[in-house]
Amino acid sequence: MRAVSTPPTAPDATPARRDAEATKAAILKSARYLLARHAHADITLKDVAERAGVSPPLILKYFGNKDALFARVMSFEADARALLDAPPHELGRHMVRHVLESQRERGADPLLRIAFAPLHGAQGDILRANFRTQVTEHLAARLPGPDAGLRAELAVGTLLGLGVMYGIARGPHLRESAIEDIVNRYAPVVQAQLTP
The missing domain is CATH 1.10.357.10 (Tetracycline Repressor, domain 2)
Known part of the structure; x- marks a missing residue:
């Protein structure tokens, strides 16, 4: 009897999506925290990244640049x-x-x-x-x-x-x-x- 092979299933994208959403939320929380304690001009992407536990390039990937990130943070x-x-x-x-x-x-x-x-x-x-x-x-x-x-x-x-x-x-x-x-x-x- 010949074994029937099943086509490989696509990996579930949900965990990666959740991780991305959690990372974005951590970045926004970090930026809000810093904005509530320091002048906008004094805050660097490195500061935000360190507080969020991510790398500065990841912030650029999700938000584009510092101005775009803080535009989100400044929205209520x-x-x-x-x-x-x-x-x-x-x-x-x-x-x-x-x-x-x-x-x-x-x-x-x-x-x-x-x-x-x-x-x-x-x-x-x-x-x-x-x-x-x-x-x-x-x-x-x-x-x-x-x-x-x-x-x-x-x-x-x-x-x-x-x-x-x-x-x-x-x-x-x-x-x-x-x-x-x-x-x-x-x-x-x-x-x-x-x-x-």
Whole structure:
């Protein structure tokens, strides 16, 4: 009896894709971390690569150049989508929880890099413009009632204060508290601005 040979199967491309996505995410996280602590002009691709655990040529492969990488880092679109992903009556709780979980579990705040815009010269202007259009104006467009723009800015400002106290000042009582306890205390303050 003759053995039947089966054609070789193509290797599964999924693990490589996952590795590529994980590597891109690590590079972006590294660049965000550095951008929140150093002036844009002082950050090199080598700095980003070392923090991400990759080589500088890999950054060029995925992002093209430093300007393209930082254009992605200076965008708040993905962060705003996740931050605002709740119905209006639950948005305060969701936003507070999202800021805290982002810092505690991923070591990144979805909004906090805006606080460092003055360090970045002309790049800081881009960061501020992106923040206004992608975060506060997007939130304002979702709010019913009068003074939506003002209320959106006040709500986001309140979240930034929480992010600063948690991530930069590293308030020990805040950091030792359960996320749900902080959400229960802080979310009503944010929601008060979101509800007309």
